[in-house]
Amino acid sequence: MRERIKRLTPKAIIELYKGIRYGFITVFFYLFRIFPIRKNRIVLMNVWGFGDNVKYVTEELISRKKPYELIFICNRPENVTISKSVKIKKTNTLSAIYALATAKVWVESNRKEGYIKKRKNQYYIQLWHGGFALKKIEGDCEDYLGETYIKRAKKDSLMTNLYVSNSTYCTKMYRRAFWFTGEIAEWGSPRMDLLLSQNEKLKNQIKANLGIDKTKKVVLYAPTYRSSEDLSVYELHYDTLCSELSKKFGGEFVAIERLHPLVREQSTQLKKLGNRIDASSYKDMYELMLIADVLITDYSNTMFEFALMNRPVFLYAKDYKNYKEERGFYFDFPTLPFPIAYTEGELKDKIRHYEDSEQEVVKRFLAELEVKETGAASIKVADRIDQVIKRTYKK
Incomplete structure (x- = not known):
């Protein structure tokens, strides 16, 4: 075994490590699913950091001062400055996947990793990071993105409860390019709230x-x-x-x-x-x-x-x-x-x-394009989160 490892190229060793780590994370994610869902736990994710649509929904939730446990997950948490009322975790760490496995609500602007599977009583809001698109996306350019990504994207859409759109044009595009038949709310893009506020x-x-x-x-x-x-x-x-x-x-x-x-x-x-x-x-x-x-x-x-x-x-x-x-x-x-x-x-x-x-x-x-931007998208998304959690406590 040692001789085989010695013959591996540095690139092959890195890929081997990634494969082992991915398997390790997957096992723990499914183990964490035995724990009960926390009714007030909300996980918000944006791999690039504290920005894009997720940032403005997070800030709206913070301003409401409700008894929520807010957890923000990204690739480089050391670069994130945010309210102390929000816990910050690094993507694919044990604490991050535990939070995902036990949160009531997920809010995301990108695709989730392939090992992640939503539980029956969890609620997933996909804000997406594109909005209007000039370049073809997802299902409209499957050959460009590759089989692995497309498989993960389809799985992600299948888990999604709600997409948030900024226009009739985008709604039609999401239906087609995201293979999505569920609810799409034309509330606008939370990140546009800032631009329209002036x-x-x-x-x-x-x-x-x-x-x-x-x-x-x-x-x-x-x-x-x-x-x-x-x-x-x-x-x-x-x-x-x-x-x-x-x-x-x-x-x-x-x-x-x-x-x-x-x-x-x-x-x-x-x-x-x-x-x-x-x-x-x-x-x-x-x-x-x-x-x-x-x-x-x-x-x-x-x-x-x-x-x-x-x-x-x-x-x-x-x-x-x-x-x-x-x-x-x-x-x-x-x-x-x-x-x-x-x-x-x-x-x-x-x-x-x-x-x-x-x-x-x-x-x-x-x-x-029938744009639906009003400057209140963050409020509407936060309202939906309030409704989902309120319904959970009534059960």
């Missing part, structure tokens, strides 16, 4: 935390993830960009760069093309969107959400042809209601010739 005090606080004077304007560059190793697709000349934006919209612009979590570890390899604030590790993308006056992205669904604040969005997609072949889109990209540039030169030109009337085109586009 909290000026919070905006100034976020700017101060980033070292930005409150009188300056902000352009947020937030490209999405590509599987390609070509990092040049993320590069942008920030000084020139800010100069063009200042000429067009007035004021002095500061650039913020926000890379996808899967790209941020490679960010040190990117060329430094002008002054910008690297906010790739900033905990909450939506706080950055709140303070931004202009968004530049490529294929990210943030284009639609940012547009709901009636602020300019520019799409910079220098690798459009390759990306389209890799993933596929729900919308015909060139016909999207935003100025689209395929080179930096075109981006400058789109900024120079931008007209306020272009926002009316965006509004009509969003109206066709």
